[in-house]
Structures are given as C-alpha cells and as structure tokens.
Amino acid sequence: MDDRDITGDLDRVLYSADEVAARLAELAAQIDADYAGKELLLVGVLNGAVMVMADLSRAMKSHVQMDWMAISSYGSGTQSSGVVRILKDLTTDISGRHVLVVEDIIDTGLTLSYLISNLLSRNPASLGIMTMFRKPEAARNAVEVGYVGFDIPNEFVVGYGLDYDGRYRNLTSVGTLSKHVYS
Ligand code: IMP
Numbered sequence: 001m002d003d004r005d006i007t008g009d010l011d012r013v014l015y016s017a018d019e020v021a022a023r024l025a026e027l028a029a030q031i032d033a034d035y036a037g038k039e040l041l042l043v044g045v046l047n048g049a050v051m052v053m054a055d056l057s058r059a060m061k062s063h064v065q066m067d068w069m070a071i072s073s074y075g076s077g078t079q080s081s082g083v084v085r086i087l088k089d090l091t092t093d094i095s096g097r098h099v100l101v102v103e104d105i106i107d108t109g110l111t112l113s114y115l116i117s118n119l120l121s122r123n124p125a126s127l128g129i130m131t132m133f134r135k136p137e138a139a140r141n142a143v144e145v146g147y148v149g150f151d152i153p154n155e156f157v158v159g160y161g162l163d164y165d166g167r168y169r170n171l172t173s174v175g176t177l178s179k180h181v182y183s
Contacts, residue, residue: 002172009168010175014152017172020132020160021055023149027130028059031100031147034128035062038098045115046070046088047169048104051161052132052149056102067092071111084114099124103131104161106138106145113143133157133174156182 003013015023031040042064044053057064070088099119106112112129119127130147136154138145158164159171164182 001170003175006168006171009178009181010158011178013173013175014157015150015160015174017160020149020174021059024052024055024132025059027147027149028056028061031056031130032061034146035098035100039063039065041065041067041092041094041097041099042102043090043094043099043119044068044102045104045111048161048163049102049132051169052104052130053102056130065092069115071115084111086118094119094122094124096123096125098126098128100128100130100147103129105133105135105157106131106143107135109138109143112138112145116143132160133162 002017003010040062042053042057044050044066046068047070053066057066067090068088069086069090072085072087101115101119103112116127116129128147129143129145131145132149133152134145134148134150135152155176156164157174158168158177159174161169162174163169164177
C-alpha cells in the first residue's frame, strides 16, 4: 500500500519508497566495499527489519548469509516498554563470523544495547550495526552505529516495516502517524 491508500492516517510522508530505495543502494555499496573479501552474516531483527533486510541484501553485490532474531520491545503503544527478551534466537553459530545487525529503527537504543552485549558474548569476528532510521536519543548515546539510513525527528513513524499495533508495515513510504490514530 502507499500513502494514498491510508488517507488521513499520516500527518506527513517523511520518505517516499524511491528515496528509501536510493539510500539503501548507497548503504549496500558501502557495506559491499567495507566487507570485501569477507563472508558476511546479516542478522535481521524481526519483525520490523524484514523490508530493510530484503531490500538491502538484494541491493548488495556480495554473497551474504541471513539469519533472524526476534526481541520484544514495544507492545501496542508508542513508548518503549523497557522489557527486552529474546523471543526467537539465531540458528547460526556466530563465533568467528563477521556479523552485521540489520535494524529498522533505533529509538532509545535499549533494544540495540541488549542485542550488542548478547551477540558479543558469542565471540563474533566482528559486529557491525546498520539501521534504516535513527531517532535523536539514539544518536546521542554511545552505541556506535556504522550505517544509518536516515536520522529522523523524535516522532512516531510507520511504514517500510514499522508498525503501529501491527498495521502499516506494508506501507511503501515512511511517514509520521497522525495522533488521532492512537489517541
Ligand atoms: P528502542 O529500544 O527504544 O531503540 O526501540 C527500538 C524498537 O522500537 C524498534 O525496533 C521498533 O520495533 C520500535 N520503535 C521505535 N520507534 C518506533 C517508531 O517510530 N515506529 C514504530 N516502531 C518504533
């Protein structure tokens, strides 16, 4: 679906599908170059990173392997619950592997901090982070994110994998959700 299919639900479109694709192509080229000669394992964080993972991996020119983790973060609200736990673990042993975590969005960085310490304890050869969107609070914290699609304002956004209460993930663009939808 695109924003015309959900008229009134978005305050504004932040990035069109074309803008997202163009930025992803740049990141894919950068990741290809940075990991040249290495076998990379992309670790997608379910469910939000499904779209990013699918498009990033296909925009890359190198072989990559893919695995998935599911971690609890938000419930049906728009505030971080502070509860982080693994709902689905990797099937791959990442010891000695070059790993790049693929995230949809980093807000407080709570989810990511947990993920990083958890994955580092498994002794990967390297651990990088890629996120499509990053909010200001995360940009201020110490976690080093090597690849950022877009730094966005501190607003609740939906589309391109990002949901509100399970909806809007299949929206091709990304926009801010109107308050009337969740208040
Ligand atoms: P953090 O732990 O606060 O960084 O939250 C990260 C997770 O919260 C993401 O993986 C998303 O699932 C969710 N999230 C944070 N901000 C948004 C948003 O604006 N829209 C949709 N989901 C969000």
